[in-house]
Amino acid sequence: MAKQKKAPRPKAQTPKGFRDYFGPEVTERAEMLNTIAGVYHQYGFDALESSGVETVEALGKFLPDVDRPNEGVFAWQDEDDSWMALRYDLTAPLARVYAQHRNDLPLPYRRYAMGPVWRNEKPGPGRYRQFYQCDADTVGAGSVAADAEICAMLADTLEKVGIPRGDYLIRVNNRKVLNGVLECMGLDDDAQRDAVLRTIDKFDKVGEAGVRELLGKGRLDASGAYIDGVGLSDAQAEPVVAFLTSGRLEAAETLANLRAAIGASTVGEEGVAELEQIAELLAAQGYGPDRIIIDPSVVRGLGYYTGPVFEAELTFEILDEKGRKRQFGSVAGGGRYDDLVKRFTGQAVPATGVSIGVDRLLAALREKGRIGGSVQGPVVVTVMDRDRMADYQAMVAELRQAGLRAEVYLGNPKNFGNQLKYADKRESPVAVIEGGDEKDKGVVQIKDLILGAKLAEDASLEEWKDHPSQYEVPRDQMVAKVQEILDLHK
Amino acid sequence: MAKQKKAPRPKAQTPKGFRDYFGPEVTERAEMLNTIAGVYHQYGFDALESSGVETVEALGKFLPDVDRPNEGVFAWQDEDDSWMALRYDLTAPLARVYAQHRNDLPLPYRRYAMGPVWRNEKPGPGRYRQFYQCDADTVGAGSVAADAEICAMLADTLEKVGIPRGDYLIRVNNRKVLNGVLECMGLDDDAQRDAVLRTIDKFDKVGEAGVRELLGKGRLDASGAYIDGVGLSDAQAEPVVAFLTSGRLEAAETLANLRAAIGASTVGEEGVAELEQIAELLAAQGYGPDRIIIDPSVVRGLGYYTGPVFEAELTFEILDEKGRKRQFGSVAGGGRYDDLVKRFTGQAVPATGVSIGVDRLLAALREKGRIGGSVQGPVVVTVMDRDRMADYQAMVAELRQAGLRAEVYLGNPKNFGNQLKYADKRESPVAVIEGGDEKDKGVVQIKDLILGAKLAEDASLEEWKDHPSQYEVPRDQMVAKVQEILDLHK
Numbered sequence: 005m006a007k008q009k010k011a012p013r014p015k016a017q018t019p020k021g022f023r024d025y026f027g028p029e030v031t032e033r034a035e036m037l038n039t040i041a042g043v044y045h046q047y048g049f050d051a052l053e054s055s056g057v058e059t060v061e062a063l064g065k066f067l068p069d070v071d072r073p074n075e076g077v078f079a080w081q082d083e084d085d086s087w088m089a090l091r092y093d094l095t096a097p098l099a100r101v102y103a104q105h106r107n108d109l110p111l112p113y114r115r116y117a118m119g120p121v122w123r124n125e126k127p128g129p130g131r132y133r134q135f136y137q138c139d140a141d142t143v144g145a146g147s148v149a150a151d152a153e154i155c156a157m158l159a160d161t162l163e164k165v166g167i168p169r170g171d172y173l174i175r176v177n178n179r180k181v182l183n184g185v186l187e188c189m190g191l192d193d194d195a196q197r198d199a200v201l202r203t204i205d206k207f208d209k210v211g212e213a214g215v216r217e218l219l220g221k222g223r224l225d226a227s228g229a230y231i232d233g234v235g236l237s238d239a240q241a242e243p244v245v246a247f248l249t250s251g252r253l254e255a256a257e258t259l260a261n262l263r264a265a266i267g268a269s270t271v272g273e274e275g276v277a278e279l280e281q282i283a284e285l286l287a288a289q290g291y292g293p294d295r296i297i298i299d300p301s302v303v304r305g306l307g308y309y310t311g312p313v314f315e316a317e318l319t320f321e322i323l324d325e326k327g328r329k330r331q332f333g334s335v336a337g338g339g340r341y342d343d344l345v346k347r348f349t350g351q352a353v354p355a356t357g358v359s360i361g362v363d364r365l366l367a368a369l370r371e372k373g374r375i376g377g378s379v380q381g382p383v384v385v386t387v388m389d390r391d392r393m394a395d396y397q398a399m400v401a402e403l404r405q406a407g408l409r410a411e412v413y414l415g416n417p418k419n420f421g422n423q424l425k426y427a428d429k430r431e432s433p434v435a436v437i438e439g440g441d442e443k444d445k446g447v448v449q450i451k452d453l454i455l456g457a458k459l460a461e462d463a464s465l466e467e468w469k470d471h472p473s474q475y476e477v478p479r480d481q482m483v484a485k486v487q488e489i490l491d492l493h494k
Numbered sequence: 495m496a497k498q499k500k501a502p503r504p505k506a507q508t509p510k511g512f513r514d515y516f517g518p519e520v521t522e523r524a525e526m527l528n529t530i531a532g533v534y535h536q537y538g539f540d541a542l543e544s545s546g547v548e549t550v551e552a553l554g555k556f557l558p559d560v561d562r563p564n565e566g567v568f569a570w571q572d573e574d575d576s577w578m579a580l581r582y583d584l585t586a587p588l589a590r591v592y593a594q595h596r597n598d599l600p601l602p603y604r605r606y607a608m609g610p611v612w613r614n615e616k617p618g619p620g621r622y623r624q625f626y627q628c629d630a631d632t633v634g635a636g637s638v639a640a641d642a643e644i645c646a647m648l649a650d651t652l653e654k655v656g657i658p659r660g661d662y663l664i665r666v667n668n669r670k671v672l673n674g675v676l677e678c679m680g681l682d683d684d685a686q687r688d689a690v691l692r693t694i695d696k697f698d699k700v701g702e703a704g705v706r707e708l709l710g711k712g713r714l715d716a717s718g719a720y721i722d723g724v725g726l727s728d729a730q731a732e733p734v735v736a737f738l739t740s741g742r743l744e745a746a747e748t749l750a751n752l753r754a755a756i757g758a759s760t761v762g763e764e765g766v767a768e769l770e771q772i773a774e775l776l777a778a779q780g781y782g783p784d785r786i787i788i789d790p791s792v793v794r795g796l797g798y799y800t801g802p803v804f805e806a807e808l809t810f811e812i813l814d815e816k817g818r819k820r821q822f823g824s825v826a827g828g829g830r831y832d833d834l835v836k837r838f839t840g841q842a843v844p845a846t847g848v849s850i851g852v853d854r855l856l857a858a859l860r861e862k863g864r865i866g867g868s869v870q871g872p873v874v875v876t877v878m879d880r881d882r883m884a885d886y887q888a889m890v891a892e893l894r895q896a897g898l899r900a901e902v903y904l905g906n907p908k909n910f911g912n913q914l915k916y917a918d919k920r921e922s923p924v925a926v927i928e929g930g931d932e933k934d935k936g937v938v939q940i941k942d943l944i945l946g947a948k949l950a951e952d953a954s955l956e957e958w959k960d961h962p963s964q965y966e967v968p969r970d971q972m973v974a975k976v977q978e979i980l981d982l983h984k
Binding site: 013014015016017018019020022023024025026027028029030031034038041045046047048050051052053054055056057058059061062064078079080082084086088090100101103104105110111112114120122133134142144145146147149150152153156281284285287288289290347348349350382384390393394395397398401404407408409410411412414415416426429430 | 512514887
């Protein structure tokens, strides 16, 4: 608090794109993270918490041609001029941690991590520049058994946090199959390959016919704008369409279709074989196509994936901001990235993992009414006589010793109405009142605020009389009576 | 992952002053935070999580004469040139949050917050630039009942996390008493007042005689260096010494001594009266001087405190790095700060709160052996035949369905010794083995790794034979046998 006397008052505002989380928003997230950590732990993953700050070179975002490496990250210079930045995900820090501590860590290293990450991006509605991720990764396991395990764990996790079977689907694909398709098309132009990948990513939106158009001459989109196509001939486009439409409920059929789509490509065959193994491993553990399926339309944006990729989607419908029905969509994704640790050590270290978008998953659970129910406010002991604060605090101490959530009103006690308004704002179930008369008689008044609110809403005068919502009990029965009212409303 | 091919390899290192936390370091902290949140919740406090990033003007660290506001904080410029910074504590953000959302928040607003904070300071041994705080504050309550409540809650919290009564002491003082003493000394020179405050802060180290010297001409310290004194006469120094030495076990005696020390100072009398009320309120709730005492030697560094200040100290002795006994010291502190919200709104809003130094408290609990016991590693299912991975993953799935922590070995299975070494590194209690012979016979081998390690350490050959640490059981009894071994070692 430096001398601020002459300065104008600071604005009480979060920086653009940041926000505060209150009460249940915080505790519900904490509970969900705790549940997820429990599943990860059971699968043998160990906790890791790396710092929020990394060197820019470790994050790998440094672009030599710009003075300031702020492409997507929040970065600044330390006193010795080295650049530091806030982590933008939990994967880049894991690669750094593994490279730094590899001599002390078990191999394979299964770790989970949860915490905020920061993105220096344009904020938008529902898009914040700080948000939570919750990741699990296995470093040093080249076998696709590791990928299958991550998919199984993801399914277990979703069910454990409250998404029932049938409301989610984990879709698995393999970058190698995609590469095989591109190889078999004879595409050697990088720009054209990228354009094909972007088109594949649009399959869910535009469907088979749309993809055909986009791979060929182009397409008129819904807004009437013309989207240039990739410029392939129909024959050239065919393998992509065959690939995209190879998905079936039965993994065996999907795999046969994929084999046809990749032609003689070696890398493609490797990819299909890996998907086949994953399907077998999951079937052996009882994860059927109602939970995890092979789906060739999954691409995953990140460039660093080298093999299997997966995505968890919530399949139930919600209403979007315009009142239209749509599927809730993706809440988690991941895949195999075998080159991230190599950046540091020069040695390839296979790795695979998943990242759960915690805030989106919370939104989904709230949407379904699975969390966000009533939060129990504290019992409020009101202050009728400010000189007897010690008495009131002793009452609160008694209530707490009985395990109840309770507090004494600490604002200005002069206006009793304000005290009840406060109790209302806190969603207090019960208020305790002890004025001078009660003190003399050795009693307290106990007000059932939940019943009181209900009566105030819709009771006739007779009902009101029949259901008193305030009770006078001897002082030594205060805790028991409060407990009784709380039990009643459970 | 931009093009990095030509660039030298990045260093796999945290930035200077930052560190990673592994396994139990993470989970033990999470458990402790959870326990603390439970106590805060019971006292009626609601959770708040503000973002890690604040505007520099909201943090209040901006110094107009420097180009870059990096005094103690990590700061950078956003694209619109406004300065942002990582929060350095949880109190400054609370003042901003309260000012921003005051129309929606209850009054008084009791909130707790926990999370990392960042300091741009020179790191040292055990001093990191990112660390956890865990705060509870009451905003909008001017009554010292709020301060007393915070002290009581702090005592409850320490006991709840595992510091037994007798091993901690909460010391309470009041800045107003201190101001009263300075007033009664007639000190109007700011520099001299500051020098007196710094001297008071040394009382614990140098004792009464040392303080007398430091207030007067100066003092030869242990290293032989001469420390200049404040330059007061003996008569001038007397009130300070009287104040510092007024602490007694009985609050009433301490208060009487303090009254004598402040002479006719009005603010001093106000401070003593507040301490008296706090002592009464705490006594009424049963918090005696074995838990919370009035202690005039508590100063608390921060300039923004305006009334009661408090500090929680662990009183048991530990050995320092040089093997000397010393008290563990402070793990939490706080006090009343009535001017922080006013920075934003112009209106005074009284507030009081406490901050627990989570990492120090964890260190204390580890020191006392109260946490950091054995962490249960996962049951490891070994891979004898890599083509039967599906079988092994099915075994693991069975173990997990029984609620056990289990995993299949995912490294290269060729060398069986490496698999057992891995199990050892993970502190696995049990390994499960199913080779071709076992498969044919319908059995599995179950290895008790804890007993095995014990035997390997100190058993004679006879004992070794009498206590086999490996069992052959039918495949369908695998889970039961593993469970039996785990129960045995509980």
